[in-house]
Amino acid sequence: MPESQxxxxxxxxxxxxxxxxxxxxxxxxxxxxxxxxxxISLEELVLSSVLEQTRQTVxxxxxxxxxxxxxxxxxxxxxxxxxxxxxxxxxxxxxxxLLGDGYLFQGKTLPHSTxxxxxxxxxxxxxxxxxxxxxxxxxxxxYQYFQYNPVKQRMCAYNQVRTSNHFLFGKYAKDFYCSDGxxxxxxxxxxxxxxxxxxxYMDDGNYNQGQIHLYTYSFSKxxxxxxxxxLRARFGVHAQLQEDKYGNCIYIxxxxxxxxxxxxxxxxxxxPRMLYKLGVACSTNxxxxxxxxxxxxxxxxxxxxxxxxxxxxxxxxxxxxxxxIDPGTGMVLDYTYLKHVIKTYIIDKWDHHCINASTPELxxxxxxxxxxxxxxxxxxxxxxxxxxxxxxETPDSYTEYQGPxxxxxxxxxxxxxxxxxxxxxxxxxxKARIRMRFDSxxxxxxxx
Numbered sequence: 001m002p003e004s005q006x007x008x009x010x011x012x013x014x015x016x017x018x019x020x021x022x023x024x025x026x027x028x029x030x031x032x033x034x035x036x037x038x039x040i041s042l043e044e045l046v047l048s049s050v051l052e053q054t055r056q057t058v059x060x061x062x063x064x065x066x067x068x069x070x071x072x073x074x075x076x077x078x079x080x081x082x083x084x085x086x087x088x089x090x091x092x093x094x095x096x097x098l099l100g101d102g103y104l105f106q107g108k109t110l111p112h113s114t115x116x117x118x119x120x121x122x123x124x125x126x127x128x129x130x131x132x133x134x135x136x137x138x139x140x141x142x143y144q145y146f147q148y149n150p151v152k153q154r155m156c157a158y159n160q161v162r163t164s165n166h167f168l169f170g171k172y173a174k175d176f177y178c179s180d181g182x183x184x185x186x187x188x189x190x191x192x193x194x195x196x197x198x199x200x201y202m203d204d205g206n207y208n209q210g211q212i213h214l215y216t217y218s219f220s221k222x223x224x225x226x227x228x229x230x231l232r233a234r235f236g237v238h239a240q241l242q243e244d245k246y247g248n249c250i251y252i253x254x255x256x257x258x259x260x261x262x263x264x265x266x267x268x269x270x271x272p273r274m275l276y277k278l279g280v281a282c283s284t285n286x287x288x289x290x291x292x293x294x295x296x297x298x299x300x301x302x303x304x305x306x307x308x309x310x311x312x313x314x315x316x317x318x319x320x321x322x323x324x325i326d327p328g329t330g331m332v333l334d335y336t337y338l339k340h341v342i343k344t345y346i347i348d349k350w351d352h353h354c355i356n357a358s359t360p361e362l363x364x365x366x367x368x369x370x371x372x373x374x375x376x377x378x379x380x381x382x383x384x385x386x387x388x389x390x391x392x393e394t395p396d397s398y399t400e401y402q403g404p405x406x407x408x409x410x411x412x413x414x415x416x417x418x419x420x421x422x423x424x425x426x427x428x429x430x431k432a433r434i435r436m437r438f439d440s441x442x443x444x445x446x447x448x
Contacts, residue, residue: 009038018045020144030144032122032157039340042146042155086138086168092195093134095188098176099196099227100203104169105162114169116140118161123384125159126273127202132161139164152381184223189230197235198267206407207279210254212261214239217247224248235263246411287387288331289320290338294347298355298366310354315393317346319379322387333385345378361421368393372401373417380406 006015010027023029029037035045086094094116098104102118116135120128132140140163149156163169175185192200206213216224224241228250231237238256242249252260261278268274297312319342323332349358355366361374372389380386384406392398404415 010034020142024142030122030125030142030157030159031146032144032159033125035157036122036337039337042157043148084168088193089195090135090138091191092193093131093199094172095192096196096199097131097203098172099188099192099200102203104173104176106173113165114167114173115165116163116169120159122157122159124202124273127271128159128161130271131199135161135163138166182218182223184219184226189226192230194235194263195267197231198264201264202268202271202274202277205277207277210257210279212252212257213242214250214252216249219248221248224250231260235259237263244411285322285324286332287320287322288333288335288338289318289388289390290335290342291316291318291390292339292342292347293317294351296350296353296355298362300367301356301364303365313393315350315391316398317342317375318388318390318392319375319383320387320390321383321385323385333383338383341379341382345382346375368397368399369401370421372399373403374421376401376403377409377418377421380404380409 006018007013008015008018008022008026010023010029013022013026015022018031018034020031023031023034027034031045032042034040035042094102097116097118101120102116104114105117106114116138118128118131129142132142140161143160143162145158145160146155147158148154175188176182201212201214204215206215214227216227219227221241221243228239228241231239231250237252237260239250239252239260242251265278268277294315294317295312296315297310298307299310300307319338321333321338325332355371356363359366359374362370368391372391375389375391376386380403386405387402389401389403390398391401403417404412409415409418
């Protein structure tokens with residue numbers, strides 16, 4: 001086997017590169033799911049597969065030649081485009097998606113070449129593919145692209161469904177966009193039906209113990225009020241406007257949620273993975289835990305006890321994840337994957353290192369309390385079901401910590417515990433302390 005070839009871990013076939021096309025045919029997995037399943041970093045998979053594909057498809061055509069090809073293609077589409085009208089189902093899915101997370105992409109050089117883009121995370125992958133199947137007549141295709149995220153400091157996968165270019169999308173662009181951003185036309189409010197509302201809810205809705213929120217942060221307060229009035233007048237849903245620091249949203253209290261759930265349930269049930277939007281759990285929530293050892297040193301600054309001196313020891317880190325059993329795997333989470341995540345993000349960073357030196361947020365105080373908080377916020381995004389951190393400094397001394405969920409953190413980005421970690425990294429804080437000390441030295445001594 002040539003060195004450049006890879007072996008697919010699903011079917012055993014020798015390949016020059018692992019691609020979404022091959023994986024979808026042999027196992028039904030995307031590259032992101034394949035990476036998760038076989039514990040391969042996306043960086044490794046992308047570098048060996050996607051970049052090779054990119055290299056092979058580099059064109060030698062000049063910009064003028066490319067523009068001419070695009071222009072000819074546009075004219076062909078305009079003359080031969082068989083899609084003159086949408087079915088009611090297609091229209092409702094498009095309207096609901098544009099109210100939610102979907103958007104229309106309009107070319108700058110060819111403004112009439114407009115297509116619909118739908119994007120969701122891996123947990124909503126089945127929902128994304130469901131929408132793509134419904135829009136198949138419009139040329140909808142699944143894409144997964146990869147991009148290094150400098151904030152997250154890792155390669156991230158993005159799942160999209162994109163339609164072909166269609167001139168009929170131009171009307172929807174006028175209905176949903178203006179120079180100031182997104183807006184709503186009266187035509188949209190008149191046309192939106194139960195399926196459209198269900199898609200909007202699956203995109204941008206939240207169910208919490210009977211209470212329902214529909215997030216409309218992209219729209220103005222006036223548009224949100226119009227949507228609220230539409231739900232009341234046309235569907236008998238007692239919705240109300242709610243404002244928070246991120247913008248406007250629609251709130252449906254628990255006592256009024258039944259009519260809304262009755263409206264959307266027939267469509268949400270078509271995507272079993274979205275049943276949590278109805279408050280339906282796939283199983284009872286269970287908790288799985290992995291405990292790993294690490295050897296590290298640390299010290300406590302501005303402390304009078306023994307721990308002020310640099311010292312090392314063996315720590316035990318326990319990480320718990322809570323969630324329902326996945327019907328496809330029979331697991332809440334694979335222990336091997338949980339171990340891989342803990343080792344990658346925590347153990348490899350601290351093991352046989354000085355914690356104060358390797359973690360800026362803990363440079364001043366590396367107590368088990370602050371270490372547990374740092375671990376929580378480091379793992380929260382990669383383990384959305386994170387339940388508890390348990391950190392042992394000695395066999396009989398440990399700290400337990402349960403922080404905010406990912407949804408709570410998105411609503412309250414400056415969480416009090418996160419501020420605590422960042423406090424001593426603020427240059428102004430140190431400057432204030434230095435200035436206070438310097439001024440105290442200049443104070444004249446008062447003689448008795």
